[in-house]
Amino acid sequence: MKLDLRTAARMLQFDERADRVVPPTGFTARLTLFSAFAMAFLAVFALALSLAAGRVADRWGTELAQSSTLRISAPAGEVAAQTEAALRVLRTTPGIVDARALTLDEQRALLSPWFGTDLPIDDLPLPQLIDITETDEGYDAAGLRLRLAAEAPAAVLDDHARWRRPLIDAAARLRLLGWASILLIATATATMVTLAANAALAANAQVIAVLRLVGAKDTYIASAFVRRFALRALTGAAFGTLTGIIALMLVPSGSDTAGVLTDLSIQGIGWVWVLLIPPLSGLVAFVATRYAAARVLEDLA
Amino acid sequence: MIELENVAYSYGGGELLTDMTLKVAPGSFHFLTGPSGSGKTTFLKLCYGALQATAGHVRLFDRDVRGLSRDDVAVLRRKIGVVHQDCQFLDHLPVTENVALPLAVSGQDPDGAEANLKELLAWVGLTSRADALPPELSGGERQRAALARAVIMSPDVILADEPTGNIDWEMSQRLLTLLVELNRMGKTIMIATHDLGLIRAAKAQVQTRVLRISNRRLQMAGADL
Numbered sequence: 001m002k003l004d005l006r007t008a009a010r011m012l013q014f015d016e017r018a019d020r021v022v023p024p025t026g027f028t029a030r031l032t033l034f035s036a037f038a039m040a041f042l043a044v045f046a047l048a049l050s051l052a053a054g055r056v057a058d059r060w061g062t063e064l065a066q067s068s069t070l071r072i073s074a075p076a077g078e079v080a081a082q083t084e085a086a087l088r089v090l091r092t093t094p095g096i097v098d099a100r101a102l103t104l105d106e107q108r109a110l111l112s113p114w115f116g117t118d119l120p121i122d123d124l125p126l127p128q129l130i131d132i133t134e135t136d137e138g139y140d141a142a143g144l145r146l147r148l149a150a151e152a153p154a155a156v157l158d159d160h161a162r163w164r165r166p167l168i169d170a171a172a173r174l175r176l177l178g179w180a181s182i183l184l185i186a187t188a189t190a191t192m193v194t195l196a197a198n199a200a201l202a203a204n205a206q207v208i209a210v211l212r213l214v215g216a217k218d219t220y221i222a223s224a225f226v227r228r229f230a231l232r233a234l235t236g237a238a239f240g241t242l243t244g245i246i247a248l249m250l251v252p253s254g255s256d257t258a259g260v261l262t263d264l265s266i267q268g269i270g271w272v273w274v275l276l277i278p279p280l281s282g283l284v285a286f287v288a289t290r291y292a293a294a295r296v297l298e299d300l301a
Numbered sequence: 302m303i304e305l306e307n308v309a310y311s312y313g314g315g316e317l318l319t320d321m322t323l324k325v326a327p328g329s330f331h332f333l334t335g336p337s338g339s340g341k342t343t344f345l346k347l348c349y350g351a352l353q354a355t356a357g358h359v360r361l362f363d364r365d366v367r368g369l370s371r372d373d374v375a376v377l378r379r380k381i382g383v384v385h386q387d388c389q390f391l392d393h394l395p396v397t398e399n400v401a402l403p404l405a406v407s408g409q410d411p412d413g414a415e416a417n418l419k420e421l422l423a424w425v426g427l428t429s430r431a432d433a434l435p436p437e438l439s440g441g442e443r444q445r446a447a448l449a450r451a452v453i454m455s456p457d458v459i460l461a462d463e464p465t466g467n468i469d470w471e472m473s474q475r476l477l478t479l480l481v482e483l484n485r486m487g488k489t490i491m492i493a494t495h496d497l498g499l500i501r502a503a504k505a506q507v508q509t510r511v512l513r514i515s516n517r518r519l520q521m522a523g524a525d526l
């Protein structure tokens with residue numbers, strides 16, 4: 001049995017008469033339908049988890065990239081010297097890519113949302129801000145504080161967002177786990193469909209013998225089974241996906257503090273993935289049944 | 302049509318058939334006899350490609366069966382109508398659909414052949430049983446349904462394995478009449494049977510050749526029949 005597009009298309013063609021040659025198999029039918037349902041339901045959650053974890057990792061990652069700031073609050077005369085010293089320390093700290101003192105205009109831009117644009121900033125004893133860009137691995141904050149205390153005592157390291165770094169790693173790991181689960185779900189679906197198809201084929205050895213007797217080719221015999229299982233998997237998965245979506249909608253959504261837990265929703269491009277679950281289940285069942293049928297037909301030859 | 306050249310068939314239990322050579326001419330009428338277990342069914346299976354000879358060559362329509370793929374055998378089988386010893390049917394489908402099954406599996410539209418199907422059922426006397434399921438049929442009805450299924454593709458060859466195995470004399474005469482009719486239409490017929498009465502009755506109607514499997518070999522039966 002070769003698999004080209006034409007045979008595949010023929011196998012999927014709705015052919016009521018060809019389907020009738022195999023007697024209805026109530027038990028395996030319900031078994032397949034139910035596993036496809038359960039697997040699709042689980043896949044929706046794994047997908048939602050993966051997508052939510054991905055969103056959190058991305059958002060926090062972006063915030064983190066701009067998170068460290070050094071603030072120098074010193075009497076007007078000393079600011080310039082302390083800034084120089086702090087920059088020197090920062091530039092020689094492992095884990096820091098770049099450190100840059102903000103210009104007066106930039107500082108004014110930062111303050112304007114609070115004080116308006118007419119702020120006579122030159123007259124105010126504003127602290128000098130230094131923007132720190134770190135590497136992905138980040139720097140050792142405690143070590144940096146010690147060195148700054150020695151060389152630029154007026155410098156205050158503000159790294160309030162850095163505590164999220166382990167969470168970002170966890171979120172990224174969670175996303176990976178989600179995708180791994182989806183892969184496992186697909187494999188489990190294939191396994192269950194294979195078992196059910198094998199059972200159905202074995203139970204119908206007599207039917208297969210009769211079909212062969214009257215000149216049926218393997219493709220014809222296989223397609224009667226393949227169509228049936230692909231259709232069941234598609235139907236079961238469609239219901240499973242729908243149920244999963246409804247269940248997701250029942251998870252209370254969080255406010256702006258949204259983390260993985262309160263953000264388990266499907267958004268934007270995520271819908272494409274979710275809507276792919278039923279057809280992919282059908283495809284998995286199609287391939288699994290085809291291989292099961294090919295093997296059984298070979299054995300029965 | 303069907304050609305055997307030094308054919309042998311062995312299985313785990315030893316050699317069942319040996320050194321068989323035979324040419325079945327188109328339009329001929331053959332009987333195959335022999336004691337139970339002598340290998341008549343096996344011989345017929347070799348003749349429609351369900352089994353492969355373990356030695357020698359079987360040629361069907363001038364093609365060596367050994368070189369054929371399963372798909373080729375399937376296509377070939379549509380030109381050979383087979384009435385199986387135990388008349389296998391799809392028990393969940395009514396008689397009409399079982400008879401039309403060869404059309405369905407070969408991709409022909411059974412709806413287009415509806416008139417033909419009706420005629421065929423009438424010919425074998427099963428018009429009133431058309432919607433019955435196979436398990437509801439009597440032995441004779443099963444045999445006639447199997448014959449109808451065997452001829453629906455208008456095959457050139459019809460192989461029948463014990464077609465009168467478990468039916469009464471009158472019914473077997475009716476079946477024989479159908480087979481003789483087919484032979485007169487030019488079909489090649491081969492019937493495996495140990496019903497000597499059937500062979501005698503056939504001899505009165507058509508020219509037949511009687512083969513006998515004896516001691517694993519194929520022999521022409523004597524004039525004692």
Ligand SMILES: Nc1ncnc2c1ncn2[C@@H]1O[C@H](COP(=O)(O)OP(=O)(O)OP(=O)(O)O)[C@@H](O)[C@H]1O
Nearest residue numbers: 312313314317335336337338339340341342343344
């Ligand atoms: N592949 C096989 N494996 C095991 N036994 C086999 C095999 N093929 C044939 N036999 C045996 O060979 C013998 C001949 O079988 P076959 O059905 O051909 O005989 P038969 O002449 O048709 O008998 P009957 O008149 O009872 O129908 C039987 O005993 C059968 O069990």
Ligand SMILES: [Mg+2]
Nearest residue numbers: 341342386462
């Ligand atoms: Mg037999």
